[in-house]
Amino acid sequence: MPAAxxxxxxxxxxxxxxxxxxxxxxxxxxxxxxxxxxxxxKVLAGIHDYKDFKNGAHELLGTIDAGLQxxxxxxxxxxEPTNPLPHRGAGVxxxxxxxxxxxxxxxxxxxxxxxxxxxxxxxxxxxxxTYSPDGPTMIDTASLSADEWAAxxxxxxxxxxxxxxxxxxxxxxxxxxxxxxxxxxxxxxxxARVADLRAKVEAVEGGKARIRLAGRWEMVHAIEGNxxxxxxxxxxxxxxxxxxxxxxSMRSFLLVFDGTIRHGKPDGSPVRTGAVAEWRAP
Amino acid sequence: MLKALLLAxxxxxxxxxxxxxxxxxxxxxxxKELTWLAIPWVLxxxxxxxxxxxxxxxxxxxxxxxxxxxxx
Numbered sequence: 001m002p003a004a005x006x007x008x009x010x011x012x013x014x015x016x017x018x019x020x021x022x023x024x025x026x027x028x029x030x031x032x033x034x035x036x037x038x039x040x041x042k043v044l045a046g047i048h049d050y051k052d053f054k055n056g057a058h059e060l061l062g063t064i065d066a067g068l069q070x071x072x073x074x075x076x077x078x079x080e081p082t083n084p085l086p087h088r089g090a091g092v093x094x095x096x097x098x099x100x101x102x103x104x105x106x107x108x109x110x111x112x113x114x115x116x117x118x119x120x121x122x123x124x125x126x127x128x129x130t131y132s133p134d135g136p137t138m139i140d141t142a143s144l145s146a147d148e149w150a151a152x153x154x155x156x157x158x159x160x161x162x163x164x165x166x167x168x169x170x171x172x173x174x175x176x177x178x179x180x181x182x183x184x185x186x187x188x189x190x191x192a193r194v195a196d197l198r199a200k201v202e203a204v205e206g207g208k209a210r211i212r213l214a215g216r217w218e219m220v221h222a223i224e225g226n227x228x229x230x231x232x233x234x235x236x237x238x239x240x241x242x243x244x245x246x247x248x249s250m251r252s253f254l255l256v257f258d259g260t261i262r263h264g265k266p267d268g269s270p271v272r273t274g275a276v277a278e279w280r281a282p
Numbered sequence: 283m284l285k286a287l288l289l290a291x292x293x294x295x296x297x298x299x300x301x302x303x304x305x306x307x308x309x310x311x312x313x314k315e316l317t318w319l320a321i322p323w324v325l326x327x328x329x330x331x332x333x334x335x336x337x338x339x340x341x342x343x344x345x346x347x348x349x350x351x352x353x354x
Contacts, residue, residue: 001341003330004323004350017327024343035343039334064342071340081320085351099352103310137311141352181354183347202296212296240299256305274309 001077004084007032034060036067044070088141091282092249096146100253100277104138104179107131107258107274116260118234119270126272133274138181142172142277152253154201157209157245162200170197170215176257176275177219177233187221187233194218199241207246213239213255232266235259235273253279323351 010021024035024043033048045067050056068074087093089101110131112124119127148169154161171189178187189195197215204210215237223229239255257275262268297305324330327343334341344350 001330001334001337001339002321002323002344003327003341004325004344005327006349007345007347009349010327010345013326013328015326015328016331020327020331021343021345032346033344035345037334037341037343039331039338039340041331044340067340067342074339077337077339079322082322083320084323084325088352105309107309131305131308133309137309137315139311139354141349183353186353238297238302240302254299254302254306256302256309258305274305276306276309278306 034063036064036071038071085141089279092149096149098144098149098279100142100144100279102138102140102142102176102275102277104140104176104257104273104275105136106134106179106271108134108272110272114258116234116236116258119260120267123270126270131274135179136181138179140175140181140186142175144169144172148172149250152199152211152213152241152250153243153248154199154209154211157201157204157243159201159204162198165197165199165215167195170195170217173197173215173237173255173257173277174217174219176277177217177235177259177273178221178231178261179273179275184224185221185231187219187231191219191221192217193220197237204245207244208251209243209245211241211243213237213241215255217259230264232262232268233259233273235275237275239277249281250279251281253277319351325349325351 010017020041023041024037027043028035028046030046030048033046035046036044038044045063047060047063050059087099092098108126109129110127112127115124115127151165151169171192174187174189174192174195178185195217200212201209202212218234221231235257237255237257241253242251244251255277259273260270261273262270324333330341
């Protein structure tokens with residue numbers, strides 16, 4: 001029975017989740033991670049720190065096996081695939097808000113012709129080779145309220161209509177300047193020193209306006225609030241949104257980021273990053 | 283006329299939707315890498331315990347400081 005929970009929400013819950021979660025943590029002391037727990041709440045196995053990250057899947061399977069062995073015989077569970085977050089990257093919620101699906105990754109290579117401004121000539125070699133991922137993906141979600149989402153809708157459906165997206169909304173995307181999945185490394189909206197996102201209607205065809213998006217961000221983030229552990233990020237983004245003019249609704253949204261992140265100092269060795277924010281109507 | 287020429291020149295210099303989609307595909311995880319999202323996760327611990335009791339099976343509790351399915 002798989003459960004995926006936010007431990008801070010579990011600790012505040014009033015439906016019994018709090019008591020169960022605190023009991024689990026007392027039995028196997030780990031801040032977060034995986035526990036195998038009997039229906040009565042007894043911890044059978046658990047894992048948080050992996051001995052070897054590259055073999056992490058095997059270590060996790062070993063923990064699950066240990067938990068099942070401690071539990072005893074159990075029938076194979078027949079469950080259908082589900083989507084517990086149907087609005088992630090799709091559709092509009094009842095209150096008019098949307099959830100953008102976000103992804104970020106270290107993306108070295110791509111060719112020196114894509115070298116961004118500010119990268120030293122001596123480090124251009126980091127852009128040699130094919131543009132391809134290095135390491136796992138950061139998966140994230142960002143909610144925009146109805147008003148924030150409306151900032152991407154054109155005031156008029158004529159080619160050339162242009163506007164600036166409010167800075168408050170542009171700042172939501174600051175997190176995409178880092179590919180770190182750990183919350184301590186996630187840039188916050190207030191970390192942005194530049195958050196500039198603009199939109200322009202480039203075509204109107206078949207009752208749909210195609211909106212071109214372009215943006216620029218710069219940020220400085222202190223990991224865990226520690227000013228001796230700073231990361232410096234910069235990125236540009238290009239994208240396209242499609243808007244149904246008569247229906248007054250967005251149909252699709254895609255924003256692709258290209259950036260660099262430096263650890264420790266503003267002239268530290270740059271790591272190229274790529275990120276995506278996307279959404280579509282159902 | 284000048285405005286139209288400038289707009290046309292600007293459009294020619296921009297990546298197409300296909301270009302952007304290709305870059306996005308290079309960055310995003312593959313469908314195989316996202317298979318774990320299709321596991322029928324329950325997002326509430328008390329609800330998971332209720333189902334586990336009914337089905338007489340253990341719970342796999344995955345807890346993080348974020349919502350695990352929204353940010354990881």
